[in-house]
Amino acid sequence: MNQEKLYQTPSQTVGPYFAYGLTPEQYLYNFPSIADGNMIINEAVKGERITIAGQVYDGNGQLIPDAMIELWQADAEGNYAKDLSLFHGFGRLGTGTLKDSKFEFSTIKPGPVGGQAPHINVILFMRGQLTHTYTRLYFSDETEANDSDPVLQSVEENRRNTLLATKTIRPDGVTCYVFNIYMQGPDETVFFDV
Amino acid sequence: MNQNKRDWEVQPPFLYPEYKSTVLRAPSRPLVPLKHTLSELTGPVYGHDLIRPYDNDLTLNARVNGAPLGERIIVAGKVTDELGRPIPNTLVELWQANAAGRYVHKVDQHDAPLDPNFFGGGRCLTDSEGNYKFYTIKPGAYPWGNHPQAWRPNHIHFSLFGNQITSRLVTQMYFPGDPLLDYDPVFKGVPEKYRHLLISQFDLGVTEQDFAIGFRFDMVLRGDNETPFENR
Numbered sequence: 001m002n003q004e005k006l007y008q009t010p011s012q013t014v015g016p017y018f019a020y021g022l023t024p025e026q027y028l029y030n031f032p033s034i035a036d037g038n039m040i041i042n043e044a045v046k047g048e049r050i051t052i053a054g055q056v057y058d059g060n061g062q063l064i065p066d067a068m069i070e071l072w073q074a075d076a077e078g079n080y081a082k083d084l085s086l087f088h089g090f091g092r093l094g095t096g097t098l099k100d101s102k103f104e105f106s107t108i109k110p111g112p113v114g115g116q117a118p119h120i121n122v123i124l125f126m127r128g129q130l131t132h133t134y135t136r137l138y139f140s141d142e143t144e145a146n147d148s149d150p151v152l153q154s155v156e157e158n159r160r161n162t163l164l165a166t167k168t169i170r171p172d173g174v175t176c177y178v179f180n181i182y183m184q185g186p187d188e189t190v191f192f193d194v
Numbered sequence: 195m196n197q198n199k200r201d202w203e204v205q206p207p208f209l210y211p212e213y214k215s216t217v218l219r220a221p222s223r224p225l226v227p228l229k230h231t232l233s234e235l236t237g238p239v240y241g242h243d244l245i246r247p248y249d250n251d252l253t254l255n256a257r258v259n260g261a262p263l264g265e266r267i268i269v270a271g272k273v274t275d276e277l278g279r280p281i282p283n284t285l286v287e288l289w290q291a292n293a294a295g296r297y298v299h300k301v302d303q304h305d306a307p308l309d310p311n312f313f314g315g316g317r318c319l320t321d322s323e324g325n326y327k328f329y330t331i332k333p334g335a336y337p338w339g340n341h342p343q344a345w346r347p348n349h350i351h352f353s354l355f356g357n358q359i360t361s362r363l364v365t366q367m368y369f370p371g372d373p374l375l376d377y378d379p380v381f382k383g384v385p386e387k388y389r390h391l392l393i394s395q396f397d398l399g400v401t402e403q404d405f406a407i408g409f410r411f412d413m414v415l416r417g418d419n420e421t422p423f424e425n426r
Contacts (some may be wrong), residue, residue: 006276008201009391009413010384012366013213015351017299021289021315022353029298031315034244034285059218066301072237072359080236090238114232121233121359128215130206130383132364134228155226184222193199193225194234194360 011132014125016066023068023094035092039071039107045086047076047108051176052120052137052165055101059184063101067126068094071105071137073119078111109139117145117152124181134194137179140164155190162189196230197360198276198416204391206383213379214340230360237358240285240319249317252290252330256313263309264293264331268408269350269367270400273324275417280324281361284415287317287353288328295334304336329406335374347374347381354413361415368393369409 014022024031040049052071056064071091074080081089087108095101110118120137138146146152152160165177181189208220228234248255253262273284291297291314294306298314312331320326335345347368354363368375370393375381381389391414400408 006274006278006414007204007388007391008198008276008416009363009365010204010206010388011363012206012351012384012392013380014353014364015366017291017297017302018289018351018353020298020313021287021351024315027300029313029315031313032246034240034287034317035238059222062218064219070362072233074233080232082239084239084241088238116231116233119233123359123362125364126219128213128217128219129208130210130213130216130380131200131208132362133208133221134359136233151228151231154228183219188221188223190223191221191225192228194228194230 011130013127013130014068014132016127018068018125019094019096023092026094026097033092035088035090037091037093037103037105039073039088039091039105041084041088042086045075045108048175050107050109051170051174052105052107052179053176054103054165054179054181056095056124056126056181057183057185061185063095064126064183065096065101066094067124068092069103070123070125071107072121072123073107074110074113076108076111078113080113112145115150117142117149119149119151122181133191135181135189135191136163137165137177138163139177140166151192159190162187197235197358197418200416203385204388206385210379210383213383216383234360235358237355240283244285245318250326250328252312252314252316252328254329255316256311258310260311262292262312262331264312264334266329266406267332268327268329268400268402268406269394269411270325270327270408271411271413273320273326273354273356273413273415275415277417279417280320280322281356281415282320282322282324283357284320284324284326285317285355286320286326287315288330288350289315290330290333290350291336293331293334295336306334306336332369340379345374345377347372347378352413354415356415363413363415365413366392367411370394370396
């Protein structure tokens with residue numbers, strides 16, 4: 001193709017007022033959301049039911065109440081969804097509606113994808129970020145798979161734990177993986193040049 | 195197949211101290227390189243039933259007792275990759291302030307009137323040629339707390355989801371000739387040479403006779419990593 005290459009459109013911050021446009025139902029605006037924290041479309045979908053919960057912290061250790069988190073994940077067989085009948089694989093939440101700026105997704109545990117350990121792709125947006133960040137969530141109870149995951153192993157050893165979601169069983173019996181995101185500081189989350 | 199990486203010559207940095215909120219929210223460590231896998235080269239699929247009639251017409255989608263106030267405009271353009279190839283079925287979401295510079299968002303406490311007939315949110319999917327079109331009201335400028343006399347230029351927020359999570363884009367579209375652009379640290383976070391890419395063009399081809407003036411805003415998402423004819 002004998003054509004001049006075009007420049008990528010530069011990114012700009014999502015700003016403080018994204019909620020009514022991108023996560024309207026969660027914030028109780030009268031406009032339908034394209035995705036939310038419930039990633040299971042049909043209860044017939046196979047897989048272990050889990051909750052992904054966490055908080056986002058700034059460089060002063062303060063909770064960030066106006067971040068937006070998007071998840072993209074495979075189903076229990078390790079396939080990315082091509083239709084919307086059972087499982088979308090995509091979730092989107094702001095941190096502005098739950099106590100203590102929490103996010104909480106209901107989903108299924110993904111299976112391994114093409115030789116990689118089970119993981120969830122995370123995209124993070126917020127006021128104060130001119131460009132979004134990408135990270136990955138791995139599961140604390142997948143030690144063996146994690147040890148041979150090429151992406152996780154490419155991260156320096158002492159930072160790998162920032163990508164591990166910690167398994168807990170809640171009093172109500174729900175399996176919850178806790179994944180906190182630290183923008184800066186000694187526990188700064190690993191962000192990828194995706 | 196791989197996808198092109200973000201072009202850091204064009205994209206704004208994480209830390210841009212003139213925009214004060216970046217200081218505590220920018221990652222301080224370098225990004226870790228990642229070779230693309232199926233996880234990065236896939237993305238959510240949306241059905242056409244996702245879009246309702248009038249979702250791309252912000253002058254109609256929230257009427258209560260009349261038309262929204264302000265200057266009616268049309269914003270249209272094409273979404274392509276870096277080789278100019280159209281990207282159909284891209285989810286384009288948009289949100290903006292009303293003509294008085296006020297957002298519907300509950301956190302926005304700027305002392306300007308809300309418009310009962312204007313919500314400010316909309317969405318559409320690009321067609322087979324990558325085209326999108328919105329009818330809306332020209333948004334007003336509004337003050338913010340970044341520095342004394344800080345005013346955001348008129349702008350419209352855009353969120354795009356193409357075929358892969360790698361090409362995800364959230365950006366803002368500005369209007370030609372806006373004097374506030376020279377003072378806006380969000381806009382100026384983009385390297386100077388590429389800021390013009392965020393300014394829409396007045397376009398008679400988009401303008402509709404006796405109805406509304408049009409602005410053209412094309413957007414370029416990351417494409418496949420083929421070697422293009424380099425001429426830059």
